[in-house]
Amino acid sequence: MRITGVADKEPTVEFAMVDMDMGFNRYRFVADGAAWQARVTLPVCVTGSRRWLATFHIGEHIYRLPFVTTG
Numbered sequence: 001m002r003i004t005g006v007a008d009k010e011p012t013v014e015f016a017m018v019d020m021d022m023g024f025n026r027y028r029f030v031a032d033g034a035a036w037q038a039r040v041t042l043p044v045c046v047t048g049s050r051r052w053l054a055t056f057h058i059g060e061h062i063y064r065l066p067f068v069t070t071g
Contacts, residue, residue: 003029003036008059011036018051018066042069 003011011029016022022043029036042052050070056063 001027001029001038001040002032003056003058004034006036006058011056011058013038013040013057014055015040015042016053016055017045017049018053020045020047020049 001013012026013029014024014026022045027038027040029038031037050068052067052069054065054067056065
């Protein structure tokens, strides 16, 4: 996962399934030239749900992005 156009130090992202606690899983981005990069691994849910919510912490801002995985 890459983020560009962010000047703040060490952005992070957390992942949660919609309506399901998946435990703590915060990933830190590391500087990669003018961008930030993180290697992310999402677990497979035993219920078969693929609906996720990514919460990005960038400086003082929090951004939430819903998405669905395919497989």
